[in-house]
Amino acid sequence: MILNTHPAAKNISQQRLPELLKTMPKAELHIHIEGSLEPELIFALAKRNGVALAYADVEALRRAYAFTDLQSFLDIYYAGASVLLKEEDFYDMASAYFVKAAEDNVVHAELFFDPQTHTARGVAMQTVIDGLHRACVDAQKIHGISASLILCFLRHLSEEDALVCLEQALPFRDKLVGIGLDSGELGNPPEKFERVFARCAQLGLRLVAHAGEEGPPAYIWAALDVLKVERIDHGVQAIKDPALMQRLAEQRTALTVCPLSNLKLCVFPDLASHNLRELLDTGLMATINSDDPAYFGGYMNDNFVQTFAATGMHAGHAYSLARNSFEASFIDDAAKLKFVASLDQCFANFDTAGVN
Ligand code: HPA
């Protein structure tokens, strides 16, 4: 049972699917903005800021992008972020992402950022948030993309560190839609962050957390029951626990799935083995996202096109994924209705084109 199908979907052939996937409006709900730093921009910012890198050039850095698991990626990802020092660096990074997002017909994006990676290097919280926020405001003006910011706590650090980070971010509360939890999952269960998540809930921030990327279903249960999150980032390990699958389906908890990330971090041996189709067909509210597109070989449309080609999903799945992305987003109901109407129009256009 796929949720949210569209009557036109059955008339859209597999042949026209790539065009539909690229054209349809969509929201991105799982993008680490530091993971959108392309090697060329890393080297340009390193030069601008006089930061030394451990790699000779862009090609050498790209060659290092051969990951075996999450931690092997995180080591390089944090090294790449070390070139970000000034407000304009954060602005330029996010602005480059919005150009890619616009090309992929992303009409709404919720950006994760990792302030502790930057404050630990002496960068002020205000520098980080001002630069990213200004890029979000300009994304609306330049591309018509609505965008918001989700501050992520690094789970390999302590809860005390997360509480300090929250304190530093409070003056900029109005520039944040929510908070999340990322970095090395195994050995850092959600329970570790119970108090800081409770505090964020009191502040009216929306709550999400990475869970079940590499970690067990127990981490997803804890994210739901202890942290009380509204969305699960990744969540693909839920498939190992039928009771959890039932809970996620019944409560319509969104999973922000990132297929090319899962492939590059060896969560699945190949895209054909990815369980996204099964998650959708079981009635879960899954979405497709890019996670760290500069490191994992693709932005939104690459994730859509390659995953559909590998798994044989059809236009009904495409509608469901795009619609889920709007319904699971942290925008108001009027904006959701507007986006879903534009998605319906896109499918209707493809239907007419197919008949004529
Ligand atoms: O895929 C991810 N998982 C956990 N932490 C992260 N930080 C950036 N990307 C990721």
Ligand SMILES: [Zn+2]
């Ligand atoms: Zn992620």
